[in-house]
Amino acid sequence: MSPCSLEPEETKETKKFSMDIFSHAAFQMIELTLLAAAGVIARKLDFMNSAFDTALSRLVMNFSLPALMVSSVLNNTGLPDFATIMRILGFSMLAYALMMVISYLVPRLYPNIEPATRGAHSFMMGFGNTSFVGLPILNAIFGPAAVFYGVINNIPFNIFAFTCGESMIRQGGAAKGASFKRRAKKVLRNLMNPAMIACIVALVLASLGITDNGGLVGSTLNYIGQMTVPASMLIIGSTLATLSPKETLSHVKPYLTSLVRLLAIPVALFFALRPFIDDPLILGVIVVGAGMPVASMGIMMALMYDGDVKAMSQGTFITTILALATIPLLAVLVS
Numbered sequence: 001m002s003p004c005s006l007e008p009e010e011t012k013e014t015k016k017f018s019m020d021i022f023s024h025a026a027f028q029m030i031e032l033t034l035l036a037a038a039g040v041i042a043r044k045l046d047f048m049n050s051a052f053d054t055a056l057s058r059l060v061m062n063f064s065l066p067a068l069m070v071s072s073v074l075n076n077t078g079l080p081d082f083a084t085i086m087r088i089l090g091f092s093m094l095a096y097a098l099m100m101v102i103s104y105l106v107p108r109l110y111p112n113i114e115p116a117t118r119g120a121h122s123f124m125m126g127f128g129n130t131s132f133v134g135l136p137i138l139n140a141i142f143g144p145a146a147v148f149y150g151v152i153n154n155i156p157f158n159i160f161a162f163t164c165g166e167s168m169i170r171q172g173g174a175a176k177g178a179s180f181k182r183r184a185k186k187v188l189r190n191l192m193n194p195a196m197i198a199c200i201v202a203l204v205l206a207s208l209g210i211t212d213n214g215g216l217v218g219s220t221l222n223y224i225g226q227m228t229v230p231a232s233m234l235i236i237g238s239t240l241a242t243l244s245p246k247e248t249l250s251h252v253k254p255y256l257t258s259l260v261r262l263l264a265i266p267v268a269l270f271f272a273l274r275p276f277i278d279d280p281l282i283l284g285v286i287v288v289g290a291g292m293p294v295a296s297m298g299i300m301m302a303l304m305y306d307g308d309v310k311a312m313s314q315g316t317f318i319t320t321i322l323a324l325a326t327i328p329l330l331a332v333l334v335s
Helices: 003-044 050-074 082-109 115-126 134-142 145-169 180-191 194-208 216-225 228-240 245-249 253-273 280-290 297-305 309-334
Strands: none
Touching (some): 003 228, 003 309, 050 216, 082 115, 115 297, 228 297, 228 309, 253 280, 253 309, 297 309
């Protein structure tokens, strides 16, 4: 049989593979969108309000999210070796450093934008939903082995989110004129939060190969961590319920920011890192992870620190919808 006679069959297999990727990713995104819709309904029925959203945000960020991170290690039966962990961590740090540069510079090109709004757009470009949305999608696209890779990739996320990300959201605040020493102390204090501590604990446990799959601690943390996804999406939905559809969808800047977040940044990372990463799974996790919709903690942080909740909500909503199409495209790119 000649090579030419195999081409149609190979083309069919490629198309089937692409459709499988699209189906898995689309299902995850639709499921999360429905959870957010439940949050909209809860807000309309007065089961949720601004005070409740803020309290629930604190619970998620300081309690259930750390439990989710640690349980992902304790309940993992296929941890990579220490050298692989360090490679993932190193390349992830590099990827986030590049993303911070892009997310800092691009919003400064937007005309007539307030500092707080510019900070919200910087956050949206720099930080995707790598935990709540990212981990299930990585599992659907690449398989269970990619989940822990995604957890390691979340360590730099937390380092940068609670330093650069918080600084972005607080733009225009009173702390802007503080001295360098005071700001440095504040950064160090912010790093000592439950999510960051959980990242360190997860890294140590993984490096030592310690698991507790089916054990008392692993199961307990798993149950606590399971509330993270629905609670986060309910918060997003409740916040979106305060916006009119026309107001949410009628502005240009959120669409520009969404295209940078969902396509420009991950594609740039793909071409920048591909010459240096020989493991396709590591490259895939970093690139697809970089193309997630806006991190739901952006709304939570905006609520906690008086940031631009409106702009953050617009970007979160738009990227969640557009990601239905862009995530499968990224998966095909790295496959």
